[in-house]
Amino acid sequence: MLPVPYERVLTELRAFMPEARLITDPLRTLAYGTDGSFYRLIPKIVAIVESEEEVVGLLRVTRAHQAPVTFRAAGTSLSGQAVSDSVLVLLGDHWRGCAISADAATVTLQPGVIGAEANRKLAPLGRKIGPDPASIATAKIGGIAANNASGMCCGTAQNSYRTLSSMRLVLTDGTALDTGDAVSRAAFWRSHKSLLDGLNELGARTRADEALAGRIRDKFRIKNTTGYSLNALVDYEDPVDILQHLLIGSEGTLGFISTITLNTVPEHAHKASALLFFPDIAEACRAVALLKATPVSAVELMDRASLRSIEDKPGMPAQIKGFGPDVACLLVETRAESVAALDSQLAAIAAVLATTVTIGDGAFTTDAKACEGFWKIRKGLFPAVGAIRELGTTVIIEDVAFPLERLAEATVELQALFVKHAYHEAIIFGHALEGNLHFVFTQAFDTDAEIDRYRQFMDDVCTMVVKGYDGSLKAEHGTGRNMAPFVEMEWGPQAYGLMKEIKALFDxxxxxxxxVILNGDPEAHLKNLKPMPPAHPLVDTCIECGFCEPTCPSHKMTLSPRQRIVGWREISRLTRDGADPARLEALSQAYDYQGIDTCAACGLCSTACPVGIETGLLVKALRGQKRGAVAQKAGDFVADHMGGVLGMARTGLRLADLARRVVGPDAVSAAARTLTAGHLPGLPRNMPKPVGFTPLPGHVSLPDAPAVVYIPSCVSRTMGPAAEDPEQTPLPEKVEALMRKAGFRVIYPEELSSQCCGMSLESKGLAAQADAKADAMLAALAKASNNGALPIVMDTSPCAFRLKKRLTEGGLKILDIAEFLHVHALPRLDIVKSAEPVVLHLTCSTRRMGLDATLTAIAKTCATQVVVPEDVGCCGFAGDKGFSTPELNAHALRHLKKDVPAGAKSGYSTSRTCEIGLSDHAGLPYRSIVYLVDACSRPKTAVPATTRTPEAAF
Structure with a gap:
């Protein structure tokens, strides 16, 4: 039950917002209210807004009832600025507008656009946005601008403040202003003259005070996000310009940014990176000072503790493990317009480095994959430390900045503070060119003594940074809650007074x-601390950073991976403590659907997680617990009678197809819903027809041809094309025919009718039965391939991926169908490209096997136009979820149809179940990539027209 004022707020919001986007249940308010910081506040209401009009209406309602409002973009904030115990406002799907000017000099973005998505759109034009935070693959433009996030390359010259052209914003009274529109500016002058006059007076007063103006300019020569952007008062005279630049870095405390236009910066195509090692931090910092004058784009510092936390990561040089305790590293990048320019820059950098003392092997590389690996590891340093923390502790990251010439001594002094306060696991890394250091440490908040240790440490850090070096307490992560009590300490009473005046004018x-930002409570940074209790070994290393969220098909529908972990942590804590049984019951009941039933368990979250957490593994484990002993016995039966179970599935498909032809697909869906008591809400319109793959006797084999073992998945052997698909040849027949066309002799494993990789059992949490089936299949494949002498091809990517993961010995060569086509088949075929545009879906397993580029290359070999929809990751069909939870499939593919090009008649993929849902939501049939290759290919040499081999056995 909400407090009375919030009940009124909720009632009035319902007048113009749908109930589904006004969230008050205990699970989602907890989960949606969590950000990447170490603070926990649970909102009373979570409102998901889809338009500026809704923001205006919401602000007017909340203001009328004096209900505080916090705006949230992606929730990667680290300083507590995106949590609330009142009304939390999240961005819905309709904030992803991106408009690039004709010359690509500017880009206009809505706040829901992810930073990396903006850069992907700009990349073909040789441009990018200036800010480049480590979280750019997750962070949204609204948060990037509201925090004035910077990053590795942008420094102080290319952050949101410096690259701002104009913005459209909404103030607390619901008034909108478009600073790039003369009519809007004129109207705002009429309606808000007192605000603009106040800003005008503040600016004039500040500029007239030479000491204060000089102090502000000095403070912003290095990175600084402590407090408000006071440089707006000295950099601009027009009060509208002052206003919009104050919004940058204001962390949602002055207004809502609904659109922002940024000046773009060059994205040079030619890059080189190097990991350089130095005997100690002092020599590394001396090298940074020398490199400042060279054409470097970024110089990232990592201390020995940082290196120790990542030395086992793929791509890291083995020599790191042998380095001494004082070694430091610089990750250096340089970028240029041409190869010649890059070579010239590398020569200049090498000349400077020759005057420094380096150790080990360190050289620049232009290999894109190697460079990407270096930077991916650097960006994952913060979560990597969180992954090795003690259970029950929180990982904390602070970022400070010092004058570059004093970086070395400041770093050494900071390390001494770690020792003084017993933070022996702490690491230091950062954007060294800007004197910007991040330091990460782990902290328990479960005792008064631990909280006091943290208090004393932060007091010492703030004193050292401000009084010892006149540095920035927050360089780029925003003030938030954890540095709000220290803003006046850094800026002094006069400048702090300006900030209070700014807040009073706007809000x-x-x-x-x-x-947030301004907080009169000197202990605000010690309150509302987020607990991180153990929940399950599979996810206990999660620090709730949110990097996983863009990959998740159920994100914004129910829960994301981060939110599933948040919810399960709370359920586990309540279960363990025996406290608040009513809340435990409410959370548990909601979690069954929100957390477990709607998880696709696709594993894509692990590809975005810096420490590889796969939340789907937790969900599968919970499914196994939830289903209990009866389900285990059922799993045993299915595993032992797979051939019969698949036969029953074919019978069901046959009956469904008959009913479809007699009474129509809608009536069949209604009947399925009734007969299963709602467990099957309906059936897809592109329901597959049954298929039985039985070899015909008497066909001639190809004794002299190279042999390949082909294992059709149980889905391929059961589910044929949909009735409306113009292509009616079952996939196994199509694969075999293509293999023969390419001149291969096809061999099948024994007892194929009962073979299964166990994927369907695993997804339901029946791990033992799933592994038994996979092992039996691998044994059959070992025999058929003569213990790995022959390659083994699986026609369905999820099954291929599962077999590869389960394979414990290296003898078998299991190929996904994409690998076989690309490496073995295409070189033996002549291809005539199709003029028809095709749509390509990259399955989760394809991506996780690293075959997305391979599959795309196959499609581009066969078609002149290949479209990979940019807003589609996991399709959400998830084996049988498309039947039992079709809303997940619909949500995951909600953006698909807009990216289907005109004239496209077919889509292609490598998973039959995925193709069912894709066909439904794209409005055109999807089928295996094999069909496209077969349609476009001709044999290079004459091959006997045979279709089966006597080796096939069922």
């Missing part, structure tokens, strides 16, 4: 994100 009632 006199203090309703926008209260407690």
């Amino acid at each position: 006199p009632e203090g309703l926008l994100n209260p407690g």
Whole structure:
């Protein structure tokens, strides 16, 4: 039950927002209210807005009831600026607009655009946005601008403040202003003259005070996000310009940015990176000072503790493990317009480095994959430390900045503070060119003594940074809650007074994100600390950073991987403590659907997680627990009678197809819903027809041809094309025919009718039965391939991936169908490209096997136009989820149809179940990539027209 004012707020919001986007249940308010920081506040209401009009309406309602409001973009914030115990406002799907100017000099973005997506759109034009935070693959433009996030390359010259052209914003009273539109500016002058006059007076007063103006300019010569962007008062005279630049870095405390236009910066195509090692931090920092004058784009510093946390990561040089305790590293990158320019720059950098003392082997490389690996590891340093923390502790990251010439001594002094306060696991890394250091440490908040240790440490850090070096307490992560008590300490009372005046002008009632940036409580950073209790070994290393969220098909429908972990942590804590049984019951009941039933368990979250956490493994384990002993016995039966179970599935498909032809697909769906008591809400319109793959006797083999073992998946052997698909040849027949066309002799394993990799059992949490089936299949494949002498081809990517993961000995060569086509088949075929555009779906397993580029290359070999929809990751069909939970499939593919090109008649993929849902939501049939290759290919040499081999056995 909500407190009375919030009940009124909710009632009034319902007048113009649908109930589905007004969230008050205990699970989602907890899960949606969690950000990447170490603070925990649970909102009363979570409102998901889809338009500026809804933001305006919401602000007017909340203001009328004096209900504070916090805006959230991606929730990767690290300083507590995106949590609230009042009304939390999240961005829905309709904030992803991106418009690039004709010359690509500017880009206009809505706040829901992920930074990396903006760069992907700009990349073909040789441009990018200036800010480049480590979280750019997850962070959204709204948060990047509201925090004035910078990053590795942008420094102080290319952050949101410096690259801002114009913005459209909404103030706390619901008034909208478009600073790039003369009509809007004129109207705003009429309606908000007092605000603009106040800003005008503040700016004039500040500029007239030479000491204060000089102090502000000096503070922003290095990275600084402590407090408000006071440089706006000295950099600009027009009060509208002052206003919009104050919004940058204001962390949602002054207004809502609904659109922003940024000046783009060059994205040079030619790059080189190097990991350089130095005997100690002092020599590394001396090298940084020398490199400042060279054409480097980024110089990232990593201390010995940082290197130790990542030395086992793929791509890291083995020599790191042998280095001494004081070694430091610089990750250096340089970028140029041409190869010649890059070579010239590398020569200049090498000349400078020759005057420094380096150790080990360190050289620049232009290999894109190697460079990407270096930077991916650097970006994952923060979560990597969180992954090795003690259970029950929280990982904390702070970022400070020092004058570059004093970086070495400041770093050494910071390391001494770690020792003084017993933070022996702490690491230091950062954007060394800007004197910007991040330091990461782990902290328990479960005792007064631990909280006091943290208090004393932060007091010492702040004193050292401000009084010892006149540095920035927050260089780029924003003030938030954890540095709000120290803003006045850094800036002094006069500048701090300006900030209070700014807040009063914009938000006199203090309703926008209260407690953030300006906070009169000297202990605010010690309150509302987020617990991180153990929940399950599979996910205990999660620090709730949110990097996983863009990959998840159920994100924004129910829960994301981060949110599933948050919910399960709370359920585990309540279960363990025996406290609040009513809340435990409510969370548990909601979690069955929100957390377990709607998880696709696709594993894509692990590809975005810096420490590889696969939340789907937790969900599968919970499914196994939830289903209990009866399900285990059922799993045993299915595993032992797979051939019969598949036969029953074919019978069901046959009956469904008959009913479809007699009464129509809608009536069949209604009947399925009734007969299963709602367990099957309906059936896809592109329901497959049954298929039985039985070899015909008497066909001639190809004794002299190279042999390949082909293992059709149980899905391929059961589910044929949909009735409306113009292509009616079952996949196994098509694969075999293509293999023969390419001149291969096809061999099948024994007892094929009962073979299964166990994927369907694993997804239901029946791990033992799933592994038994996979092992039996691998044994049959070992025999058929003469213990790996022959390659083995699987026609369905999820099954190929599962077999590869289960394979414990290296003898068998299991190929996904994409690998076989690309490496073995295409070189033996002549291809005539199709003029028809095709749509390509990269399955989760394809991506996880690293075959997305391979599959794309196959499609581009066969078609002149290949479209991979940019907003589709996992399709959400998830084996049988497309039948039992079709809303997940619909949500995951909600953006698919807009990317289907005109004239496209077919889509292609490598998973039959995925293709069912894709066909439904794209409006055109999807089928295996094998069909495209077969249609476009001709044999290079004459091959006997045979279709089966006597080796096939069932």
